[in-house]
Amino acid sequence: MLKIMVIGATSAIAHETAKFFAADGADFFLVGRSPEKLSVIKDDLLARGATSAETHEIDMNNFDHHQALLDSAIDRMGQVDVLYIAHGSLGDQALAEADVDVMLQEMNTNFLSTAAFLTLAANYFEERRRGAIAVISSVAGDRGRGSLYVYGTAMAAKTTFLQGLRNRLAKVGVSVLTIKPGRVRTPMTAHLKPSPLLADPEKVGEQIYKAMKSGRDILYTPSYWALIMMIIRNIPERIFKRLSM
C-alpha cells in the first residue's frame, strides 16, 4: 500500500485529499501541531479504510527537528512513497506590515519551513529514485497584491523552489506537484467575505488526489483559477498598481 507522509494533516484541504487515499487503503504518517486534532484525523482515515495511521506532533518552525521527523516517518512506515506538505497560515497582512518579526515569522511558516524540510526529503527521494512530492502553494504567489503580499511572497518563493526541485528530480523519476488552490471554504478563510468563487474543500481534495495520482506538475484548483490568474498576471503593472486587490 502507498505510504504517505502528510505535513499539516489537520488542514481541511490535506484531510480532504487524504480521505481519497484512505479509501484506497493507504498507510499514513500524519504530522501537525495539535495531538488532539491529529487523533481526530487519524480515527477518520482509519474508519474510511486506511491500513494504518501514525501521528507526530511538531511545529514545523523548529527546523532542528526536521531530520528526526523524516527519520521517524521512514522508520514507522518502512519508506515514504508520497510526501504531501500542506501546512501554512494565511497570516495577517496588516500585522506583518507593522512588525518585522511578524513578517519574518510568516516567511518561516509559509516558506522556509517547507524549503528546509524539502531539502532533507529531496535527498531521500533522489536516492530512492522514485516517489512523489506534492506541496500546497497558492494562486496568491502568482502576483503580489497590496492586501496579501507577505503571504504571496512566501507562496511565490515556494512555487519557484518547487519548480527547481521538479527540474532536478525529474531526472530520477520523482514527481513534484505544485498545488495552487484559489479560495477554499476552510477554517483558514472563515473570516473572509462569502464569495461565489469560494470552493468546496471536498472538490479541491479530489482534484489534488487525481493530480497526485497522475503525476501532474502544476495544479490550479478549482481549475478556473488558471484562467483567472492568467488574466491577473497579464494586467500591465502601471494599471495593476492602481487597483485595490
Place this chain on the structure above:
Amino acid sequence: MSGTKRYTSWGRYPEATPRDVKEIAWRTDLPELCKIDPPLLPFGYGRSYGDSCLNDGGVLLDMTPLNQFIAFDRETGVLRCEAGVSIEHILEVVVPHGWFVPVSPGTKYVTVGGAIANDVHGKNHHSAGTFGCHIIQFELLRSNGDRLTCSPEENTDYYEATIGGLGLTGVIIWVEMQLKSIPTPLIDMESIRFENVDEFFALSEESEEIPYTVGWVDCLASGKNFGRGLFTRGDFDDPPFGMKRKLKKVTPLPVPFDFPSFTVNSLTTRIFNELYYRKQFKKRIRAVTHYNPFFYPLDVATDWYRLYGKKGFLQYQFVMPYKETREPIKEVLRRIVKSGEASPLIVFKTFGDVESPGMLSFPRPGVTLALDFRFKGKKTLDLLDELDQIVFDNGGALYPAKDARMSGEHFRMSYPNWEAFAQYIDPKFSSSFWRRVTES
C-alpha cells in the same frame, strides 16, 4: 454546496433570522455553551421544512463542520461518527463494504444528528421502525458542560428525550449506530398501479413482508380516477439473471435560481401527474435499480425548493389511524383534490407498529401522507387548517420537522408526552418551532 451557506429551512416559510451562527468543528475543542447568549439550536443542512430548525433572534450552532468518522467495524456494521456527518458520506464509506444506513429519509443530504433529532423514517418504517430504533449510543453535550453518553442502558431518559427531541436537549457530538447488511447496492423493485385508495391499502397489506414500500397518489385526480396512484416496493437483492447491472454515477444538478412562483401550478401538476401515472403501460413492472433513484429521487436536483419560487412552500405531513375506518383519510384526500392546490410530490405510506424509543417521535401505527403546497398566504393556511380538523379529530398527528403552522393546542394534544419531554430540554436551548407550539 459552495459559497454562502443557507440558514433557512427547506420550505423557506416562515422567515427567521438568527442573531449569530457558530460553527462546531472539532470534538476535541468544543465551545463552552454557557458563554454564548441563549437561545441556542443546532443546525445541520436545513432540510427540515418548517421552523423546527430555525431560531429567530437566537444562535444557530452549525454542526456540518463536525463531520469526522470515528470507527467503522466492517465485520459487525457498527459505525461511530460525529453528528455532522451526512447520510451521503456514510453511504460513500459503508456501501462498498456491504452495509447501508438502517433507515433513510428521502434525501441523503441530512446529518445523523438531525436524523436523530427528528427521528426520521423511511420506506422501511413498517419493517424497521425509525432511525432512532437503530442508535446504539450517542454523546450529548449540555450547556452546563456535562457530556452524557446516552444509550438504552445509560442516561436512558436523555436517550429517549433526544431521539425525536428536535435538537432541544443539547448538542449531539457523536453517534454510534447499527448498519444494515446488504448483498449489493441494487434494489429489485416493483411498481404497481392502483386505481383507488382501497387498492392502495390492499397492496400495503400484501407487502408487509417486503422491507421497502412507498406510494404516490395523484392529488388532483377526481371522479373515477380519485385515489389513483403508484405503489412501489422492493429490497436489496442480487439482480435476477439477465437484468442489467450497469450503474451510472449521477451528479446532482443545481437549481440555479428561484423559479417564477407560477411554475408549479395546477396545470403543470396535472400534466406531470398524468405522465407520471402513465409512465408505465402495464399494471405492474419489475426492475433492478441502483439505490440512489430508489431512495433519493429528488436528490438529482440540489436546492429543488427553488422550483416553488421566492415565497416558498409548506409541506404537510400527517399520520392517521386507518384500521377501523378509512373514511377520514379519503375525506382529507377529497379536500386536497377539491382545492386543486397540491403539488406533484407526494408520499403515501403505511407506518408499522415498531415502537421508537423517542418520547416525541412522530411515526405511529397508521397511514401517512406528505405533500407540498406552494405558499399563497391565507388561502394556503386556511386549507391546511381545514385538513387539520379532520386529522386531529381522528386521532392523527403532524410531523414537526415539516410543520410551520400547526396550533400549539393541536401539537400538545397529539404529543401528550410533551410536558414530560420538556424537563429534559437544555435550559439554554430553544427553537422557533418550540416557542410557537408551547407559548401560544
